Amino acid sequence: MATANTPDFNKPLYAPLAEIDPEVKNIIDKEVWRQFTGLELIASENLTSRATMEANGSILTNKYSEGLPNARYYGGNEYIDELEILCRKRALQAFNLDPAKWGVNVQPYSGSTANFAALTALIQPNDRLMGLGLPDGGHLTHGYYTAKKKMTASSIYFQSFPYSITPETNLIDYEGLASQAKIFKPRLIICGASAYPRDWDYANLKKTATKEGAWLMADIAHTSGLVAAQELNSPFEYCDVVTTTTHKTLRGPRAGLIFFRKDLENAKDLEKRVNDAVFPACQGGPHNNTIAAVATSLLQASQPSFRAYAKQVISNARTLASTLIEHGYKLQTGGTDNHLILWDLRPIGLTGSKVEKVCDLMGITINKNAVSGDASAQVPGGIRLGTSALTSRDMREEDIKVVAGFLHRAVQISLVLQKEAGSKLLKDFVRVATTQEEGKEGYKQVKQLRDEVRAFATKWPLPGVDVATLTKPEGILED
Numbered sequence: 001m002a003t004a005n006t007p008d009f010n011k012p013l014y015a016p017l018a019e020i021d022p023e024v025k026n027i028i029d030k031e032v033w034r035q036f037t038g039l040e041l042i043a044s045e046n047l048t049s050r051a052t053m054e055a056n057g058s059i060l061t062n063k064y065s066e067g068l069p070n071a072r073y074y075g076g077n078e079y080i081d082e083l084e085i086l087c088r089k090r091a092l093q094a095f096n097l098d099p100a101k102w103g104v105n106v107q108p109y110s111g112s113t114a115n116f117a118a119l120t121a122l123i124q125p126n127d128r129l130m131g132l133g134l135p136d137g138g139h140l141t142h143g144y145y146t147a148k149k150k151m152t153a154s155s156i157y158f159q160s161f162p163y164s165i166t167p168e169t170n171l172i173d174y175e176g177l178a179s180q181a182k183i184f185k186p187r188l189i190i191c192g193a194s195a196y197p198r199d200w201d202y203a204n205l206k207k208t209a210t211k212e213g214a215w216l217m218a219d220i221a222h223t224s225g226l227v228a229a230q231e232l233n234s235p236f237e238y239c240d241v242v243t244t245t246t247h248k249t250l251r252g253p254r255a256g257l258i259f260f261r262k263d264l265e266n267a268k269d270l271e272k273r274v275n276d277a278v279f280p281a282c283q284g285g286p287h288n289n290t291i292a293a294v295a296t297s298l299l300q301a302s303q304p305s306f307r308a309y310a311k312q313v314i315s316n317a318r319t320l321a322s323t324l325i326e327h328g329y330k331l332q333t334g335g336t337d338n339h340l341i342l343w344d345l346r347p348i349g350l351t352g353s354k355v356e357k358v359c360d361l362m363g364i365t366i367n368k369n370a371v372s373g374d375a376s377a378q379v380p381g382g383i384r385l386g387t388s389a390l391t392s393r394d395m396r397e398e399d400i401k402v403v404a405g406f407l408h409r410a411v412q413i414s415l416v417l418q419k420e421a422g423s424k425l426l427k428d429f430v431r432v433a434t435t436q437e438e439g440k441e442g443y444k445q446v447k448q449l450r451d452e453v454r455a456f457a458t459k460w461p462l463p464g465v466d467v468a469t470l471t472k473p474e475g476i477l478e479d
């Protein structure tokens with residue numbers, strides 16, 4: 001609270017957000033409403049806990065702490081040191097790692113910066129690396145480039161050569177990778193993906209890495225929650241470095257982690273290389289409010305309840321897959337081992353963009369995604385769906401079947417709209433989806449399904465929000 005002596009120039013420090021900045025407050029309220037009234041199926045998203053959000057919104061945001069615990073550039077870090085040490089301990093515990101064999105840096109701001117710091121630690125500028133190609137499910141930061149442009153720092157500062165999935169099975173082409181690595185001689189092989197529904201054979205990758213004298217790094221950004229819950233193969237058995245985001249299946253705040261081996265005979269200095277790469281090479285002061293939130297979410301991820309959550313996420317993804325297959329649709333690899341599925345829409349003559357658009361109009365949030373064999377990267381032929389967030393809203397198999405039914409109808413409506421659009425252009429498709437034209441049915445069907453989705457979605461709770469008292473904020477375009 002301000003005191004009687006607080007000067008006018010400091011009075012704004014004490015007023016609540018709603019009073020200081022109703023504009024931003026209203027935007028937040030609208031986003032809460034969107035999350036409450038919609039169905040979140042973006043595979044990279046999740047709903048973090050109330051406790052995590054409390055830590056993330058804390059006063060720790062005020063503190064500078066460049067450096068590492070007990071070796072900072074600034075004073076006043078006794079509690080920040082305690083926090084960072086606790087966060088590291090919990091990170092190792094959450095992934096069942098022996099502190100004698102593994103260390104972790106908890107300062108990365110996000111997955112992309114964690115990856116760039118890891119590359120900086122492991123290899124030199126212009127060295128060669130191999131990662132799964134973006135159209136095959138890999139991530140931008142694993143060396144992505146196009147014919148015209150080096151798109152990411154991982155291809156600007158390093159030479160990159162992507163490996164791929166096998167066209168027939170759509171599984172990682174481990175043999176192809178091995179024979180390409182023999183010729184290309186990468187210094188680093190990166191595994192892990194953003195759109196790959198199956199598990200990884202880390203032992204196989206390790207064989208190739210050892211043979212060619214390359215580092216092996218796993219980026220488990222998407223699946224780390226499922227790895228922590230021991231529902232998927234562990235990359236820690238075979239990899240030298242493991243990076244992850246903390247906000248996808250791990251269900252924490254937006255941040256990144258870098259795990260590194262401490263027991264390598266030929267790289268005793270790996271710990272120092274990783275730490276120096278994060279700071280000062282790639283980042284400045286750590287975001288201590290985020291580190292507190294990461295620590296809290298890691299505590300939660302270490303509980304038996306989190307393992308039950310992870311099992312449910314996978315079971316829900318499998319149910320979503322099998323229900324869509326029962327409706328006659330094609331999924332890449334025919335199913336899933338993890339939290340996500342890739343739905344190939346080409347057999348029914350739709351693009352990912354159109355279905356994404358229709359779903360958006362109904363409050364079903366998904367993303368268009370490349371599927372194996374797409375003719376053009378500009379027109380992705382599929383969509384990616386994940387069950388992490390819906391599972392965090394308490395949904396189980398029977399509820400996921402209802403969601404699969406909505407998706408089925410959304411796709412059928414898309415076919416109607418495509419016919420009524422009179423052309424294959426997205427803009428004509430959007431026009432008939434959003435305006436009532438004489439004698440056309442698609443628009444009405446969109447509205448009907450949207451109402452059903454909303455009625456279903458608002459039956460579920462939303463972590464961190466008291467939905468019983470939630471009211472529709474100003475500025476929501478809903479009729």
Ligand SMILES: *Cc1c(COP(=O)(O)O)cnc(C)c1O
Nearest residue numbers: 110111112139193194221222245
């Ligand atoms: C999401 C993702 C990242 C990037 O994470 P950001 O937090 O968005 O920077 C990195 N790698 C993979 C495999 C991802 O899926």
